[in-house]
Amino acid sequence: MNLVMIGTGYVGLTTGVGFASLGVAVACVDVDEAKIARLDRGEVPFFEPGLGEAMKSAQESGNILFTTDLKNVIGGADVVAIAVGTPPKITGEADLTALFAVADQVGAYLDHEAVIVVKSTVPVGTNRRVLERVRVAMTNAGQGELTSLIRVVSVPEFLREGTALQDFLHPDRVVIGADDEVASRIVDRLHEGIVAPRVCTTIESAEMIKYAANAFLATKISFINEIANLAERVGADVRDVAHGIGLDKRIGKHFLQAGIGYGGSCFPKDVSALEQISGANGYTFKLLSAVIEVNNRQRERFFKKIIQELGSLKGRRIAVWGLAFKDQTDDIRESAGIDIAQRLHASGADLAVYDPQAMDNARRVLSDHVEFAPTAIDAASGADALVVLTQWPEFREVSFQTLREAMVDPWIFDGRNCLADLDLAKYGFKYQGVGLGKYEC
Numbered sequence: 001m002n003l004v005m006i007g008t009g010y011v012g013l014t015t016g017v018g019f020a021s022l023g024v025a026v027a028c029v030d031v032d033e034a035k036i037a038r039l040d041r042g043e044v045p046f047f048e049p050g051l052g053e054a055m056k057s058a059q060e061s062g063n064i065l066f067t068t069d070l071k072n073v074i075g076g077a078d079v080v081a082i083a084v085g086t087p088p089k090i091t092g093e094a095d096l097t098a099l100f101a102v103a104d105q106v107g108a109y110l111d112h113e114a115v116i117v118v119k120s121t122v123p124v125g126t127n128r129r130v131l132e133r134v135r136v137a138m139t140n141a142g143q144g145e146l147t148s149l150i151r152v153v154s155v156p157e158f159l160r161e162g163t164a165l166q167d168f169l170h171p172d173r174v175v176i177g178a179d180d181e182v183a184s185r186i187v188d189r190l191h192e193g194i195v196a197p198r199v200c201t202t203i204e205s206a207e208m209i210k211y212a213a214n215a216f217l218a219t220k221i222s223f224i225n226e227i228a229n230l231a232e233r234v235g236a237d238v239r240d241v242a243h244g245i246g247l248d249k250r251i252g253k254h255f256l257q258a259g260i261g262y263g264g265s266c267f268p269k270d271v272s273a274l275e276q277i278s279g280a281n282g283y284t285f286k287l288l289s290a291v292i293e294v295n296n297r298q299r300e301r302f303f304k305k306i307i308q309e310l311g312s313l314k315g316r317r318i319a320v321w322g323l324a325f326k327d328q329t330d331d332i333r334e335s336a337g338i339d340i341a342q343r344l345h346a347s348g349a350d351l352a353v354y355d356p357q358a359m360d361n362a363r364r365v366l367s368d369h370v371e372f373a374p375t376a377i378d379a380a381s382g383a384d385a386l387v388v389l390t391q392w393p394e395f396r397e398v399s400f401q402t403l404r405e406a407m408v409d410p411w412i413f414d415g416r417n418c419l420a421d422l423d424l425a426k427y428g429f430k431y432q433g434v435g436l437g438k439y440e441c
């Protein structure tokens with residue numbers, strides 16, 4: 001089977017490499033020339049564990065190529081998959097500009113029967129709009145008589161950055177939203193190397209499954225954060241509460257880590273988009289606005305906790321560990337860590353930051369006055385407090401004796417509770433996490 005994969009971001013590149021590793025002939029297309037040049041040289045342009053090695057093997061086997069020239073590769077495509085970004089507009093609505101631009105280009109060049117697979121996360125109704133645009137562009141290009149041979153299938157992606165390739169190759173399910181069995185079967189065949197339940201459904205249901213899944217996971221996070229806030233009032237430990245409820249199979253243990261809330265390129269935008277979709281359809285999805293509000297408040301609360309303990313931050317040296325929205329990625333989109341670092345800086349703190357992978361991305365958004373330290377210990381050197389904002393495992397591996405000696409004042413504020421079990425008091429640290437017992441805030 002021949003696949004043209006449009007968009008080589010976290011999803012598109014992983015999908016392209018994943019299918020190539022399963023023996024599909026893949027042409028990856030992107031408008032970003034610099035990115036395509038790097039990919040062509042065998043470099044993955046972002047941090048994603050394991051992707052570089054798999055890409056190299058796929059390149060060596062001749063199953064994958066990278067190009068900016070869609071017209072040149074679309075001729076042989078059985079399936080054209082699209083994974084361009086759908087970022088939020090100011091209103092919360094998904095911005096479909098890139099997706100529709102791709103639909104227009106695909107239609108301008110398609111001259112044979114093909115299935116178009118939309119992997120981007122898109123509001124209900126978008127796949128049909130993509131099909132319509134492709135057909136209009138084909139008609140304008142003189143291929144009007146072929147438009148009935150073009151089908152669109154919604155195949156939303158559920159991979160997580162940090163474990164993207166593994167998630168792609170071993171998903172919990174493959175959702176296939178199609179109008180007819182022919183299209184559904186072609187997409188099923190494309191995925192034949194992937195052993196996972198198929199959810200074959202309508203296009204609209206497939207589009208909805210993706211938003212519902214992310215909104216549900218975000219709800220779990222906001223729920224446990226509310227429990228954490230209450231735990232501080234009543235003197236409970238949210239980690240034990242999460243463990244206690246998570247063992248109940250009806251609840252499940254995942255996404256019950258209290259902290260400074262969710263971020264990243266998906267949850268914030270998808271929850272907002274679902275809220276916006278609800279409103280546009282005359283429905284008030286009450287739960288979603290609370291999920292968003294709790295998430296925003298969680299950052300605010302944590303920031304206030306720092307101020308409550310330290311007083312004015314003006315001229316105080318604060319170390320920040322972690323800027324990526326979670327560990328194992330360099331992605332800082334909607335990162336709670338970036339948000340809190342910016343608040344600390346705006347309050348007059350002298351900031352020294354460190355993240356194992358996200359430094360380059362963070363340099364683009366943080367002030368020039370922020371110090372980018374080469375190691376975690378360097379960031380903490382001379383600090384009045386250390387603020388941990390991403391749960392990188394390596395933060396647990398530092399010598400806490402060395403850390404204590406490097407810092408002026410032994411304060412640690414842990415926005416992810418990732419050092420909570422390390423008995424930091426024995427080194428003389430004062431420690432605050434989220435929801436770890438009585439706290440007046």
Ligand SMILES: NC(=O)c1ccc[n+]([C@@H]2O[C@H](COP(=O)([O-])OP(=O)(O)OC[C@H]3O[C@@H](n4cnc5c(N)ncnc54)[C@H](O)[C@@H]3O)[C@@H](O)[C@H]2O)c1
Pocket residue numbers: 006007008009010011012029030031032035083084085086098101102119120121122157158159160161265266
């Ligand atoms: N990142 C995730 O973890 C994740 C997980 C599941 C679903 N999704 C969804 O998948 C989609 C893609 O997300 P991402 O994080 O991979 O995005 P991304 O921003 O990392 O990558 C998008 C890519 O599309 C390219 N592009 C834009 N316009 C183009 C065009 N006209 N032709 C060719 N290429 C073009 C960009 O240059 C970029 O390389 C989004 O809808 C997102 O919501 C993302």
